[in-house]
Amino acid sequence: xxxxxxxxxxxxxxGITKAYPGCLANxxxxxxxxxxxIHALLGENGAGKSTLVKTIxxxxxxxxxxxxxxxxPVTIPNPHTARKIGIGMVFQHFSLFExxxxxxxxxxxxxGRQDMKILExxxxxxxxxxxxPLEPNRQVHTLxxxxxxxxxxxxxxxxxxxxxxxxxxxxxxxxxxxxxxFETLRRLSGEGVSILYISHKLDEIKELCHKAxxxxxxxxxxxxxxxxxxxxxxxxxxxxxxxxxxxxxxTANGGPIRLKVRDLSIDADVEFGVNLNAxxxxxxxxxxxxxxxxxxxxxxxxxxxxxxxxxxxxPDTIMLDGKPxxxxxxxxxxxxxxxxxxEDRLGHGSVPEMLLTENAFLSGYSRMALLNGGFINNxxxxxxxxxxxxxxxxxxxxxxxxxxxxSGGNLQKFIVGREVLQxxxxxxxAHPTWGVDAGAAAFIHQTLIDLAEAGxxxxxxxxxxxxxxxxxDRIAVIAEGRLSVGRELNEITIEEIGxxxxxxxxxxxxxxxxxxx
Amino acid sequence: MKLRGPxxxxxxxxxxxxxxxxxxxxxxxxxxxxxxxxxxLFESLGxxxxxxLYQFFIxxxxxxxxxxxxxxxxxxxxxxxxxxxxxxxxNVWNIGAEGQxxxxxxxxxSLFIYFPExxxxxxxxxxxxxxxxxxxxxxxxxxxxxxxFNANEILTSLMLVYVALLILSLLIHGPWRDPAGFNFxxxxxxxxxxxxxxxxxxxxxxxxxxxxxxxxxxxxxMMARTLIxxxxxxxxxxxxxxxxxxxxxxxxxxxxxxxxxxxxGIAGLxxxxxxxxxxxxxxxxxxxxTAIIVAxxxxxxxxxxxxxxxxxxxxxxxxxxxxxxxxxxxxxTGVFQGMVLFFLLACxxxxxxxFRLNIARKVTSQ
Numbered sequence: 001x002x003x004x005x006x007x008x009x010x011x012x013x014x015g016i017t018k019a020y021p022g023c024l025a026n027x028x029x030x031x032x033x034x035x036x037x038i039h040a041l042l043g044e045n046g047a048g049k050s051t052l053v054k055t056i057x058x059x060x061x062x063x064x065x066x067x068x069x070x071x072x073p074v075t076i077p078n079p080h081t082a083r084k085i086g087i088g089m090v091f092q093h094f095s096l097f098e099x100x101x102x103x104x105x106x107x108x109x110x111x112g113r114q115d116m117k118i119l120e121x122x123x124x125x126x127x128x129x130x131x132x133p134l135e136p137n138r139q140v141h142t143l144x145x146x147x148x149x150x151x152x153x154x155x156x157x158x159x160x161x162x163x164x165x166x167x168x169x170x171x172x173x174x175x176x177x178x179x180x181x182f183e184t185l186r187r188l189s190g191e192g193v194s195i196l197y198i199s200h201k202l203d204e205i206k207e208l209c210h211k212a213x214x215x216x217x218x219x220x221x222x223x224x225x226x227x228x229x230x231x232x233x234x235x236x237x238x239x240x241x242x243x244x245x246x247x248x249x250x251t252a253n254g255g256p257i258r259l260k261v262r263d264l265s266i267d268a269d270v271e272f273g274v275n276l277n278a279x280x281x282x283x284x285x286x287x288x289x290x291x292x293x294x295x296x297x298x299x300x301x302x303x304x305x306x307x308x309x310x311x312x313x314x315p316d317t318i319m320l321d322g323k324p325x326x327x328x329x330x331x332x333x334x335x336x337x338x339x340x341x342x343e344d345r346l347g348h349g350s351v352p353e354m355l356l357t358e359n360a361f362l363s364g365y366s367r368m369a370l371l372n373g374g375f376i377n378n379x380x381x382x383x384x385x386x387x388x389x390x391x392x393x394x395x396x397x398x399x400x401x402x403x404x405x406x407s408g409g410n411l412q413k414f415i416v417g418r419e420v421l422q423x424x425x426x427x428x429x430a431h432p433t434w435g436v437d438a439g440a441a442a443f444i445h446q447t448l449i450d451l452a453e454a455g456x457x458x459x460x461x462x463x464x465x466x467x468x469x470x471x472x473d474r475i476a477v478i479a480e481g482r483l484s485v486g487r488e489l490n491e492i493t494i495e496e497i498g499x500x501x502x503x504x505x506x507x508x509x510x511x512x513x514x515x516x517x
Numbered sequence: 518m519k520l521r522g523p524x525x526x527x528x529x530x531x532x533x534x535x536x537x538x539x540x541x542x543x544x545x546x547x548x549x550x551x552x553x554x555x556x557x558l559f560e561s562l563g564x565x566x567x568x569x570l571y572q573f574f575i576x577x578x579x580x581x582x583x584x585x586x587x588x589x590x591x592x593x594x595x596x597x598x599x600x601x602x603x604x605x606x607x608n609v610w611n612i613g614a615e616g617q618x619x620x621x622x623x624x625x626x627s628l629f630i631y632f633p634e635x636x637x638x639x640x641x642x643x644x645x646x647x648x649x650x651x652x653x654x655x656x657x658x659x660x661x662x663x664x665x666f667n668a669n670e671i672l673t674s675l676m677l678v679y680v681a682l683l684i685l686s687l688l689i690h691g692p693w694r695d696p697a698g699f700n701f702x703x704x705x706x707x708x709x710x711x712x713x714x715x716x717x718x719x720x721x722x723x724x725x726x727x728x729x730x731x732x733x734x735x736x737x738x739m740m741a742r743t744l745i746x747x748x749x750x751x752x753x754x755x756x757x758x759x760x761x762x763x764x765x766x767x768x769x770x771x772x773x774x775x776x777x778x779x780x781x782g783i784a785g786l787x788x789x790x791x792x793x794x795x796x797x798x799x800x801x802x803x804x805x806x807t808a809i810i811v812a813x814x815x816x817x818x819x820x821x822x823x824x825x826x827x828x829x830x831x832x833x834x835x836x837x838x839x840x841x842x843x844x845x846x847x848x849x850t851g852v853f854q855g856m857v858l859f860f861l862l863a864c865x866x867x868x869x870x871x872f873r874l875n876i877a878r879k880v881t882s883q
Contacts, residue, residue, distance in 0.1 A: 307761065309760045309761065330761065334763070340761070342761055346755075348761055351750075351751055351754045352754070353754050354754060358750075362751065362758065362761075363761065374743055376742050376744065401534060404534070
């Protein structure tokens with residue numbers, strides 16, 4: 001069996017094959033995880049990682065192949081069985097009921113009846129000990145993406161699993177929180193829990209994982225020891241070609257201010273929303289301004305105020321090229337050259353069940369003049385959609401397919417492309433590469449940089465610090481509805497940003513001082 | 518390789534994209550299933566199913582007059598269903614078309630009731646406009662409560678149906694009763710200038726049918742080619758994407774309810790000014806409710822609604838024929854309509870899902 005460990009693997013997969021109509025998502029995949037091993041599963045979007053882990057978790061059934069659990073072959077017909085034999089999973093896309101509380105959601109995901117009082121106490125205990133703060137009685141729809149993910153993680157940990165599957169768990173955490181989470185995972189590993197860890201962050205995998213299995217295009221490529229590989233070599237195995245880092249341009253300090261935000265304060269309109277507190281910043285022409293922060297610290301509110309989905313009380317609060325736009329809705333702002341890429345690709349940035357042509361029309365009809373005397377101009381809309389698909393390398397069988405038929409990375413390229421082709425003076429992008437594969441991420445980063453170099457002002461809100469450091473000129477941090485002062489990239493370290501991200505919990509005075517300064 | 522699958526062989530699988538074929542095929546499958554179930558139904562009622570189906574679907578179309586009756590019945594159904602379908606596309610669940618129809622009939626006919634001597638050619642057009650306004654005003658109530666207090670329009674619009682019916686009853690048993698009508702709860706018979714022109718002499722087919730056709734074409738163009746139609750679809754499919762694009766959800770709620778109210782109001786006025794010819798206590802045999810089935814059977818698409826409206830009209834006529842010739846209860850019509858909607862909703866799963874036999878097989882990757 002496994003030469004260097006010699007024991008019985010906790011989980012072994014042999015020849016797992018799963019076909020979808022028209023594509024082979026998993027093609028005879030083998031995998032072996034020892035007890036206590038942290039095993040990375042690496043691959044681009046569409047490489048078959050999700051299909052494979054869903055098979056392990058019983059969400060999908062393999063067409064062929066065997067699953068061997070602690071030495072004996074098993075059938076896992078559903079997640080309930082998976083949980084019963086000790087498999088826990090944290091999904092990349094959450095399966096939560098928005099209208100229910102945190103506790104109710106966790107109770108639903110567990111087998112059998114739950115005593116809500118005891119469960120609530122357990123949740124607080126587990127979430128505190130693993131550094132994943134949660135308020136058990138909050139309704140899920142009021143939570144940010146990051147907080148929702150914490151629910152999923154805590155839900156798994158409550159069940160004391162023998163194998164924990166984690167699909168990109170750290171993408172919404174601060175470096176300090178991620179570090180704390182690694183400690184948690186290492187502790188679990190020490191306790192004999194196996195962990196199957198999916199992530200795009202190669203440094204993270206190198207730091208944390210003992211083994212890595214690499215998938216590409218549904219096929220098993222290789223198993224390696226990530227500590228002995230470089231991030232670059234891992235990435236190249238993953239995408240099968242040589243990777244090019246985004247070219248960073250010279251900082252353009254001299255550009256005129258295009259977006260100016262002064263004293264932006266907004267009281268949240270939903271319960272448990274974050275109030276924005278006197279936010280000030282400028283974005284200059286030719287500059288990429290990054291806003292870092294843990295999810296749920298006011299990003300949603302800030303983005304919505306900037307896009308015009310929330311209207312400000314005072315028009316002068318937001319100035320676009322010297323014009324007050326605070327009281328304008330999204331369309332007039334777009335006409336003035338402000339474009340916006342929201343965080344949620346499906347349902348916010350696009351209508352999932354509508355065609356790509358219609359989704360091109362969605363935000364482009366005014367600026368691209370796709371209306372002809374009140375009627376939709378189908379031919380110019382189709383032209384625009386084709387142009388997006390072509391220029392931004394969107395892999396799709398055609399523009400007359402729905403947005404939901406595209407993979408995450410391709411849809412993101414489509415949405416970014418749709419906004420960039422409108423030649424915006426200022427582009428606001430939320431989490432540009434969340435859940436996007438390395439190839440598409442590099443492409444999107446380069447697009448943003450090119451746009452800035454062409455004279456636009458670009459504002460990127462992201463939780464991915466590596467991303468912000470790779471493309472931004474200046475970075476500010478949002479914590480609890482307050483924004484720190486923007487600092488030049490060379491004046492600030494990841495550690496400092498991490499502390500600011502902790503907000504008033506960790507560095508209250510510094511954050512406050514920075515805010516005043 | 519060993520097959521390790523679930524014991525069941527048939528499985529339901531989500532399609533990568535919704536099936537266009539199935540969108541068109543499911544109404545037909547639903548109808549076939551309805552016919553099959555009704556054979557069982559007729560058999561158990563002791564009626565020869567072939568004979569019953571003949572009486573239901575063929576006999577009502579025997580003569581030119583009976584064929585024209587199909588359009589008479591379909592007119593209010595199509596008008597109401599077109600209005601409702603636009604709302605349904607926007608996730609606005611107005612189920613009160615019956616009340617809006619009644620209100621349209623009341624407000625529209627008030628012109629004749631209070632100015633019975635007028636013989637202006639503008640009387641009927643004015644009545645049509647008033648009918649539309651009456652229906653729209655009735656639909657404005659749920660729109661106001663929905664946008665102001667987030668009250669569920671399903672409940673408010675449905676409850677207002679009964680209010681409208683009671684107002685009609687109040688008027689017709691009181692001030693609007695024909696003094697020369699031997700105390701029957703009926704208004705005066707409408708004068709010629711207050712009545713819908715007949716399209717084909719010898720039949721009851723009237724101008725309302727043309728208005729229904731106009732509504733079909735108008736709604737078709739609106740939904741397929743105009744910005745407001747696009748907004749309706751986006752707000753229905755993904756409200757947040759609508760907000761992102763700068764579309765106002767409140768505006769769409771108001772628009773769809775007023776639009777449906779106006780068309781239902783015109784439908785009501787066409788009934789009293791057309792086939793009925795006076796205001797009576799029951800203007801509609803539930804057209805406003807059957808229109809919900811018509812809207813869904815027609816896939817919320819105007820052209821589909823046109824055909825679905827004719828089909829549902831046929832069930833009304835067939836129900837009458839079957840009642841007369843076979844002695845079947847009138848409830849058979851309702852059972853029929855219910856089965857169509859039931860099977861349609863059940864078959865709709867095929868649009869997004871497919872059934873597949875779970876057999877181990879090789880699939881080559883592309």
